[in-house]
Amino acid sequence: MIKSGSSSSMIFTKLFWRLIFPLSIISLGLFTKWWYVLPVDAPDTMMYGFPLAFLSEGWHTSMSLQIFVLEFIFDFLVYLLFWLMVIGLIQHYKALNISKYVTRILWILATLIIAFNFWVSSLPVQRFYLKRNWGMQVLVSGYYPTWSHLERPDIYKYHPKKK
Secondary structure, rough: OOOOOOHHHHHHHHHHHHHHHHHHHHHHHEEEEEEEEEEEOOOOOEEEEOOOOOEEEOOOOOEEEEHHHHHHHHHHHHHHHHHHHHHHHHHHHOOOOOOOOHHHHHHHHHHHHHHHHHHHHHOOEEEEEEOOOOOOEEEEEEEOOOOOOOOOOOOHHHOOOOO
């Protein structure tokens, strides 16, 4: 519980570690944007991430991924800033008392998301790049929760040369 007599920096620090940081991890891991793109000199590709696509299908082998580090860091900072503003606005009007149970649940979910993503990214078929170094044309995009199944769009519907 956050005491009302604490200094503002102490309150911010507690809110950051109890609420803002785990919510950023959870929202980045569970809600994202998909992009169906046509890269320059490459096959049609599905990409994921918001506001920048930081994850792409790998082209070197099936079931592989291309992970773009700078885009991922930018996306995480956007999610962090969003939750910082939301919680900051709420805290400005009403003092938040975060129970230990809520904090534990948030950190358990965040830890599971981090562990799963570390496991997937540690597979030897994944490729890490500092940033995406190829141009692309976005054919269609949308939002979805990561636990739902996403059908790959029909290339004949969106590919400009195959219409």
